Amino acid sequence: MLKTEELQINIGPQHPSTHGVFRMLVTVDGETIIDLKPVFGYLHRNHEQIAEQNTYLQNMPYTDRLDYFNSMANNQAYAMAVEKLVGIEVPERAEYIRVLMVELTRILNHAGALGFLINDMGMWQTQLAFGMREREKILDLFESASGARLMCNYFRFGGVARDLPPDFMPRLKDLLRAMPAFVDEMERLLRDNEILMQRAEGIGILPPDLALAYSVTGPVLRGSGIAYDVRKAEPYSIYDRFDFDVPIGTVGDVYDRFLVRVEEMRQSKRIIEQVLEQLPDAQGGHINPKARQNVRPPVGDVYARIESPKGELGFYLVSDGSTKPYRYKIRAPSFINLTPLGDMCRGYKVADVVVILGSIDIVMGEVDR
């Protein structure tokens, strides 16, 4: 037996597989990982402090920039927090449009996230290009509804900024017709793919009790076999009207997280189809006409949470009665899902770190804020 020595190395912050500026301080023994410490803060841009200088409405475009893949979901969480604080009613039609947008966001996030995950495994570009191709169609819908592809800034207090454009529905139906083929193709290409199985099965196991202890949420938690979804656990908006399943994994490895995301895309499509059925009968307009946008909430605090594609996204606001929030705190799912990375990587090889990180699906804009 050769005598080996422990070695400390840095992966990142300038490393193409870290999905942004993120550093992992890794202690290795040969190729095996003894310890891993995630180090973040390289993208810190004072989001929460800036938000305390802005009025409530001015923060809406800033929330887009947290998790730039899912600006619609961020908007919804923030709008819900302020609506709860002020007591603004949201018309039914606006709620349906919101749900529609957030579920589309979930599909595009998972299409992108799985593409990057496969990319990290070394199956270069193909799946990523397929995912980006599908994502592009959804971004085009966002552009026609909100005016921007990524930084949508579509939500307002009491509804959404504008009603859906007339050509939105036909194009959405085209998209839904083409979508199962994309998901099925991805599953057919990857489900029993030897490269994926070798890199994903039994890698990065997060046991359920550890996942709970770290308060991990989203597909990472569901991959570990705990059926926790804020949409089911505490139905917000109008999620109690839809029929959908919460897919869960069994082992909690990278492969389970992959399968959970694939299935969530199908469930999101189911929800969108139900939205399309119920939307024509919905009451009210796209926004509550009585809702003031330059709000001045009463003194108090509020926490609103949604199931963002990456996990539970929460906004905690404290109002001192002025037009600006006194405290503005975000419970960012990427940040909390990243904390058990050390436990997930321990005992695996250096090459697995990249795959495990890819399977958590982080966006550094949200981790560092």
Add this chain to the structure above:
Amino acid sequence: MFGELVKGLRTTLKYMFRQPVTVQYPEVKRPVRERFRGRHELKRFADGSERCIGCSLCAAACPADAILVIPAENEPDNPRSPGERYAATYEINMLRCIFCGYCEDACPTNAIVLEHQYELSFYDRRASIFTKEMLLVPEDQGHGEPPPVLKQIERRPSPPAQIDL
């Protein structure tokens, strides 16, 4: 083994004759949607007068503090805009602008509109400040009549009400 090879080559051939989903960007430009929020323009009325009345509501609404408006009093015999005042200086810092569209929402006369131009690169930071001359549309491209409320100068409507144009 041989069958799989044929299958793979057939897939490749199939994609070779398919219309590509990508666009050859600098030569071919992807059209943007109607609501796209791109470069700002300062609009005019049909008679050629400026729509901007220098009220600075856009600067107040801007979350990124990108807009600078310095208003000045209109000369009574040669007014630049209907109403009392006009924007003597109107600057947008394109490095600060986040294209949220709140200036458009706040404008009482629909003077500032986010249009469809999205190629906004420049070589130095000084060039990032778009001045009023750059933002204002040519005189013959105005639209709409000035609303009567702006002509009642002596009545001094304040604060400027949201006028539906």
